[in-house]
Amino acid sequence: MKHGTRMPDAQSRRILTFARIFIVVIAVLLALTVTRIVQLKLHPGQDLQETVGTRESTLSTVALRGRILDRRGRVAAMSVVGYRLFADPALIIQEADRDDEDPLATTADEIASRTGMNASVIETSLKKKAKARYVPLSHQLEDWQVVNLQRKSIKGVGIQPRLVRMNPQHDTAASLVGFVGFEHSGLGGIEHKYQQDLVPDDGKLTYLRDSRGRPLWSDAENYVLSRNGSDIRLTIDLAIQAMAEKRLGQAVKEFNAGGGRVVILDSANGNILAMCDMLNPRSGMESIAVDPGRKLHPALGRNRCVTDPYEPGSTFKPFIWSIGTEIGAARPTEILPTPSPSDGIHLTSTGRRIRDVKYYGPVSWDTVLIKSLNSGMAIVAERLSRKQMQDAVKRFAFGEHTRCGLPGESRGIVTSAGKWTSHSQCSVAMGHEIAVTPVQMVRGFAAFCNNGLIPDLRLVSQDREEMEFSTRRSAIKGSTARQVRNLLARVMTEGTGRRAQSDQYQIFGKSGTAQLVRPRAKGGGYYEDRYVSSFIGGAPLDHPRIVVLCVIDDPDRRKGHYGGVVAGPVVRDLVDSTLSYLGVPADKEGAPELTVSVQP
Amino acid sequence: MFGKILLLVLVLGMTAAILLVNRQQRIDTATAIWHTWWRLQEHDQSLAQLQYEIARSTQPARLRLAMPGIDDRWRSIPLIPVESNTTWEQLADQPEWPDIDQGYGG
Structure with missing residues (x-):
């Protein structure tokens, strides 16, 4: 054909026909494909449903x-995230090879080879619950065990x-x-x-x-x-807590005591820095407290610093002394008719005999506190009305929860107004017939550190402003608080706190020795020769920063039982170490300077 | 007529191809999300484990013992204030804790 000549009509018609057929076939295939897709999406067949x-x-x-x-x-x-091994015995049996006669034993061997666990123990666990779908086989796996198990899967595991x-x-x-x-x-x-x-x-x-x-x-x-x-x-500082636990343990061991408690409070803001409680089982002696949870795990024991009240003894005297002074029942320099050594005892207006550890004759109201004279406290207690004495207890928030944040807190034991007698009037003044918890004690004592203000105690820091001081009430005037502090500082040099004197800081504190209460089941009353020895102190004197209380339960009397001897040194050492840790400069004359750098 | 059908087929084909590409991208994205989720999980768990190891290694008592071994110029601050002219050697001899047998404090 020459260029520009048209194709013969028959050929062009054939091409056109083939093209039309081709396009129709493609169109039909496309339509079928789309239809199939729609059908699979909306109504898949029965054989596909299961898949x-x-x-x-x-x-x-x-x-x-x-x-x-x-x-x-x-x-x-x-x-942290750990991994536990589990198995599905029913699936193991279902998926087992036909020639495997005991698939559970085979699986147990496989697991043991990869994890080092005991194959027979695993096999027993699997066979015990052969029809179960979930059987735990271990607690937390080690990292290498997890890697071995993940390397290749085991059916049903x-x-x-x-x-x-x-x-x-x-x-x-x-x-x-x-x-x-x-x-x-x-x-x-x-x-x-x-x-x-x-x-x-x-x-x-x-x-x-x-x-x-x-x-x-x-x-x-x-x-x-x-x-x-x-x-x-x-609010707890774990470093201070560790120091306190260690020191308390030393004291409990040294005096073969039944237990001990320590609370360290930041009196500036009511934060509890440390709180320790330990029981010391002694062979041949009954335990001073029954705590079955503690035998299972230390963390399951109750915290006796908040749950178990104790009789504070002479450590309670500063509270009554401050109220008596503020009310005007006695002036600090007033000479009271306290007995001399030849008199021996003091008789109250109701004929009750009050004994002192040592007799000094007539002394001032100041000296009554310094020397911890029961007779002097009884004399002034009788000058207060019953309501005034009950109010004195309430003003320092005794008998009330501290709400520090721990469960099971006791509110202590305070004789109700209806049962208050003249006996109670003198007993409470001496720190008997009243039971307080350690946290209540440090809270009340903090009033002497804070111009007479009782702080809210905190164990959990909920506010960003940790230094914020939250107060519930004013117990005494600031001047009275200062006065009591100065007297308690003299307790350390002239009274029962000599063993608790520090070379670094001026501590103000009070010792207490109370007879251990006998349970009602054993007759009630007090043990004759078993005591609770305590010491509470604050420091530094001019700008108090911490309050430390130590209670030693039932020390061996042959080794010592007075609060100043048994608990005093614990308070001294914890004051020294805590204030040093907090960076508080020593305030005692002649004490070395606190320094963080030394000559290389 | 032929041209129109051809054009239709071509358009449908391109649409299908674009849809397939889009589907594959979505699957790839879903897989990436899934893998990223697993990595985040593993990182979180590793981080928690690391925090635990650090906390365990930095107990106050352990630090006090470990410091001199890291650099012998380091000494833990004794719990009792020291004289400002104390030398390093004297500082190393300071007791960490008052020994009750020594009758510290009288």
């Missing part, structure tokens, strides 16, 4: 329980992430911090008290998957963000 199944999977994010921190951010308790509560400081402040149970919920202490704040919210991711489980898509609303539990910051 389709649930097309969504959900993965959970394990959120962490809140941490418990000390005042400086040190971690007292925190959660898996590892499950779970939260494990760790205590980096070991047993320091264990009873304060508390304990978590198997379900990671708080049992006792701060873990229980603040369970709602500490508990986390797990997150989840829901996604569309294919038949092989590969993710296809996930919408934004299908991702729920996890939320770790809120941290709880304590």
Whole structure:
């Protein structure tokens, strides 16, 4: 054909026909494909239904329980993710090879070879619940065990992430911090008290998957963000707590005591810096306190600093002395008719005999406190009305909860107005017929540090402004508080506090020695030769920063039982170490300067 | 007529191809989200474990013992104030705690 000549009509018609047929076939195939897609999407066949199944999977994010921190951010308790081994015996049997006669034993051997666990123990656990779908086989796995198990899967065996509560400081402040149970919920202490704040919210991711489980898509609303539990910051300083526990342990051991308690309070803001409580089981002697929880775990014991009141003895005298002075029942320089050595005893107006440890003859009201004379306290107590004495107790908030934040707090024992007698009037003035908890004691004593103001006690720091001083009430005037402080400083040099004198700081304090109360089941009353020895002190004198109380329960009388001898040195050492740690300069004349740098 | 059908087929084909590409991108994104979620989980768990190890290693008592070993110029601040002219050697000999047997404080 020549160029520009048209194709023959027959050929062009054939091409056109083929093209039309081709296009129709393509169009039909496309239509069939689209129809099939729509049909698979909307109405998949019966044989495909089983394969389709649930097309969504959900993965959970394990959120962490809140941490418990000390005042400086040190971690007292925190959660980490550990892994637990579990098995599905029913699935193991179902998926077993035909020639495997004992698939559970085979699986047990496989697990044992990878984890070092006892194969027979695993086999027994599996066979015991052969029809179960979930059998836990271990607690927390080690890292190397997890790696071995993940290297190659074992049919019917898996590892499950779970939260494990760790205590980096070991047993320091264990009873304060508390304990978590198997379900990671708080049992006792701060873990229980603040369970709602500490508990986390797990997150989840829901996604569309294919038949092989590969993710296809996930919408934004299908991702729920996890939320770790809120941290709880304590006012406790773990360094001071460790020092206090160590020193208390030394004293309990030295005097073979049944137990001991220490509370250290930052009197400037009511924060509790340390709180220790220990029981010392002694062979051949009954325990001074029954605490079955403590035998299971230290963290499950009750905290006797808030739960168990004790008779304060002479440590209660400063409170009554300050009220008696403020009311005008006695003037500090007034000479009172306290008995001389030849008199021996003091008789009250009701004929009650009051004895002193030592007799000085008539002395001033000041000296009554310094020398801790029961007779002098009884004389002034009888000058107060019963209501005035009851009010004196209330003004220092005795008989009331401190609400420091620990569960099970006792409000102590204060004789009610209806049962108050003349006997009570003198007994309370001497620190008997009244029972207080250690935290109540430091709270009341803090009034002598803070111009007569009783602070709110705190164990948990809830406010950012930790130095904020929150006061509940005014107990006495500031001038009276200062007066009492000066007298209590003289107790350290002229009275029963000589053993508690520090070379560094001017401590003001008071000792107390009270007979141990005999339980009602054993006849009630007091033991003749068993005591509770205590000492409470504050420092430094001019600008008090801390209050330290030490109570030693039932020391061995042969080694010592007076509060100044048994508990005084503990208070002295803890005052020295705590104030040094806090960077408070020594205020005693001749004391070396506090320094943080030395000559290299 | 032929041209119009051809054009229709081509358009449908391109639409299908674009949809397939879009679908594959969505699957890739979903897979990336899933993997990222797993990595975040693992990092969070590792971080928590690390925090625990740090907390355990920095107990106050351990620090006091470890400091001289890190650099022999370091000494823990004794719990009792010292004289300002104390030398390093004397500082190292200061007791950490008053020994009850020594009758410290009289």
